[in-house]
Amino acid sequence: MKLKQEFIAYDTDGLSMLVPTGSAGFAGLVQGNRTLGVILSLLQSETTEAEVVAAMLARFDAPEDVIARDVRRVIDALRGVGALDE
Amino acid sequence: MTDTYRFADTVVAVDALYPAVHAYCSAYRCTGTPALTVRITQADIDAERRKSADEDRAEGRPVHAFADDYLETLAVYRKIAEWMPQRDTVLLHGSAVAVDGAAYLFTAKSGTGKSTHTALWQAAFGSRAVMINDDKPLLRIAPDSVTVFGTPWDGKHRRSSNCAAPLHAMCILERAAQTQVVPISASQAMPLLLQQVYRPADPVALAATLRLLDRLTQTVPLYRMGCNMAPSAAEIAYEAMKG
Structure with missing residues (x-):
């Protein structure tokens, strides 16, 4: 899976966001902290949920189950707004 | 034709x-x-x-x-x-009024009262105030300054002028019982600005728009104003934002 071209990951002033183009079916925003920003950056190229979890584990000092839960939550949210090519 | x-x-x-x-x-x-x-x-x-x-x-x-x-x-x-x-220019949904040649741009969700508020500015400041555009002005965002331009796409009241003015301050408007103006950060302003700016269908143009919004929020003072629609709201807002 990867982010669709119609969605742009955007970081500003400590805020991470996923911004849809005017042609995307979703007109809102997905906002979050640095964790969202890192996950969005990983989804710029083709990957899997397991690979995202592994990359996050290498980057953040947190238990695997916590990271896996956070990744799942973000991916579900992205899937819900139609932002993923799968 | x-x-x-x-x-x-x-x-x-x-x-x-x-x-x-x-x-x-x-x-x-x-x-x-x-x-x-x-x-x-x-x-x-x-x-x-x-x-x-x-x-x-x-x-x-x-x-x-x-x-x-x-x-x-x-x-x-x-x-x-x-x-x-x-052309370093974006469309932003908002109402822009100039006083003594300096522009103030109010943006908000539809129905909040942008037009009502800027009409108060015109009533309060008379001939000192010029309505640049009441709905969809264009903003040219240079590295060190922002200019607001009137356009014909000016909302149901058709309030606009074919003119331009440097943007002095930008304000997110909210309804409140008492009028209060506070400075806000770029991260506080950005979620609403991203809803109010025209988001191109072309990802390259959208990326350029995001870079321009970054520049805008670093160049122009940003405020949030809770306000009622009392006539005094215009002067309170102006005093807080004129610098």
Whole structure:
């Protein structure tokens, strides 16, 4: 899976966001902290949920189950707004 | 039929199917070599009709039955707004008024009272205040300054001028019992600004728009104002933002 071209990951002033183009079916925003920003950056190229979890584990000092839960939550949210090519 | 207009210092040729758009834009007519030519087809008008109907359904409103010539005015501005980021220019939904030559831009969710508030400015400041655009101004965002331009797309009250002014401050408007103005950070402003700016369909143009919004929030003082619609709200806002 990867982010669709119609969605742009955007970081500003400590805020991470996923911004849809005017042609995307979703007109809102997905906002979050640095964790969202890192996950969005990983989804710029083709990957899997397991690979995202592994990359996050290498980057953040947190238990695997916590990271896996956070990744799942973000991916579900992205899937819900139609932002993923799968 | 084709005619030529100047929007945000850019000469635009508009090749339209109906005369209404040319009457709508008549105050901006000019001569010169166009940097952009906008050609409208029936497919563009049909796309506007679908988009309008989708928005009505999403908001739970009855679907409007707009005439083709009105929808064509929207299609023309969409094509212009789609192209403008390459000129460091974006469309931002808001009401812009200038006092003593300095512009103040109010943005908010629809129905909050942007137009009502800027009408208070005109009442409070009289001939010192000029309504630049009450709905969809263009903003040219240079590295160290931002200029607000009037456009014909100025909302249901048709309040605008074919003029430009440097943007002195930008304010997110909210309804509140008491008027209060506070400075806010870029991260506090950005979620709403991203909802109010025109988001191009082209990812490259959207990326340029995001870079311009970053520049805008670093260049112009940002405020949040909770306000009622008492006449004193205009002077309170002006005193807080004039610097």
